[in-house]
Amino acid sequence: MKEREIEIEVITGDIVRIQDLLYTFLVAYLCNNEYRSWGGGKRSVSRFSLIKITKGSPAISVSRLVDNIFRDMSPDVIKDVLDTLGYDVDNNERGLRDSLMFYFRAASLTLPILYPETKFLKIIYPKSKGVELFCEYAIKRILAEEGLLYE
Amino acid sequence: MSRRIDFFTFLKYTGIALSLLGLLFIIKPSMIIVMALGFFFLSLYYLADMSYTRSLMFVTGITIISLALYIIGDAFHSLLTMFLLFFLLVINLWTEETKTRRIERKKR
Numbered sequence: 001m002k003e004r005e006i007e008i009e010v011i012t013g014d015i016v017r018i019q020d021l022l023y024t025f026l027v028a029y030l031c032n033n034e035y036r037s038w039g040g041g042k043r044s045v046s047r048f049s050l051i052k053i054t055k056g057s058p059a060i061s062v063s064r065l066v067d068n069i070f071r072d073m074s075p076d077v078i079k080d081v082l083d084t085l086g087y088d089v090d091n092n093e094r095g096l097r098d099s100l101m102f103y104f105r106a107a108s109l110t111l112p113i114l115y116p117e118t119k120f121l122k123i124i125y126p127k128s129k130g131v132e133l134f135c136e137y138a139i140k141r142i143l144a145e146e147g148l149l150y151e
Numbered sequence: 152m153s154r155r156i157d158f159f160t161f162l163k164y165t166g167i168a169l170s171l172l173g174l175l176f177i178i179k180p181s182m183i184i185v186m187a188l189g190f191f192f193l194s195l196y197y198l199a200d201m202s203y204t205r206s207l208m209f210v211t212g213i214t215i216i217s218l219a220l221y222i223i224g225d226a227f228h229s230l231l232t233m234f235l236l237f238f239l240l241v242i243n244l245w246t247e248e249t250k251t252r253r254i255e256r257k258k259r
Contacts, residue, residue: 061200061201098157098160101157102157102158105200106199109198109199109246113246121201122203124203124204
């Protein structure tokens, strides 16, 4: 077991498509303050940080997301999640990583259709503003899904 | 250890190979389109990888190649390069959704 497990069901409710899973991980990594703790001192990039700060601008990519997922979760858990979604994946870690990367890259193309707020991640400058907007709408969506958002 | 090549990895390596091949032919202007094709593949790869800044960088590269071809008088290849830009635009628009604009308007 890896030292850190992400309780993915808790974040967005039901995950039935690969896009839901990608969105869940994006929310988990981008909107969690712990993961965004890049400030302070020489250690500007946290060990669990998805967002790598380069000259004040965060860089996001599916490759980096998958690297972080494999750092935080055990391959068995990832395999179980993909099996649940109906994807047939390899048993070895390299094959699993390649499969997850392929599915996420394919899913990222249609992600803004299902979750329009992911479009904010396309903002070129300043990217941190885009992440902020993305999180704002993502949190609203989660609250609305749970019936906790009142206009 | 052998590694399985999927569609996106194929895009990446083909893009790199074509870009380098185009660099070899830099003295022959009409062959620069090979480099533009390489940039097209790389732009698609980075679009799927959610590295939107890099994707845009390659789009800019194609635009520069297209303009350069037009300036040196090779209008035919410049037009072909513009088609690549057009395809990228279509793909980018396809991955967008007008609902986002509606959300923004509602917020205002």
